[in-house]
Structure formats: C-alpha cells, structure tokens
Amino acid sequence: MMAYGGGVLQDFKKALSFALKCVENGNETCMFNVINCYKEGKGTDKDLDKMLEWAIRLGKLLNQEILQKSGYITSSRLNLAYM
Numbered sequence: 001m002m003a004y005g006g007g008v009l010q011d012f013k014k015a016l017s018f019a020l021k022c023v024e025n026g027n028e029t030c031m032f033n034v035i036n037c038y039k040e041g042k043g044t045d046k047d048l049d050k051m052l053e054w055a056i057r058l059g060k061l062l063n064q065e066i067l068q069k070s071g072y073i074t075s076s077r078l079n080l081a082y083m
Helices: 012-023 028-040 048-059 067-082
Strands: none
Touching (some): 012 028, 028 048
C-alpha cells in the first residue's frame, strides 16, 4: 500500500522528485515510475519527449535476475517497439 501513499496525502511532485533521486542509482523500478509520471503528467507537465528519453534509458539496461525489475526493462523495450 505504500506505493500508493497509504496513510498520507499523495504528493506527485514530491514522488517524482524522490524517483529522480532514486534513478541516480540505476533503479529500474524508479525509472519505470519516472516514465509514467511524464506520460501521465503526474507531478509534472505531461512531456512525451522526456518519457521517451527515460524509456530508452531503461530499455538499454541489461535484464536483471529479479523478475520484476527485468519485467520493467522488457516492458520498456516492448513499448518502444510499439512506438
């Protein structure tokens, strides 16, 4: 429930700020969240150029042994192929 702000007011600007700090460590989950923020305009203006930039960055990462993280990378690649 924490990913959805359970028990606190949602603040998408703050969430995006923390996600951008998190991606400095190459975290796939945070990159996926940043992509969705720019795609949906949550915490920032909708910006498809930035969404695409982050999707390419995520898609270039090597697959991880952790299935969920590898799934984010594969999903990014698939979405880029559709585009």
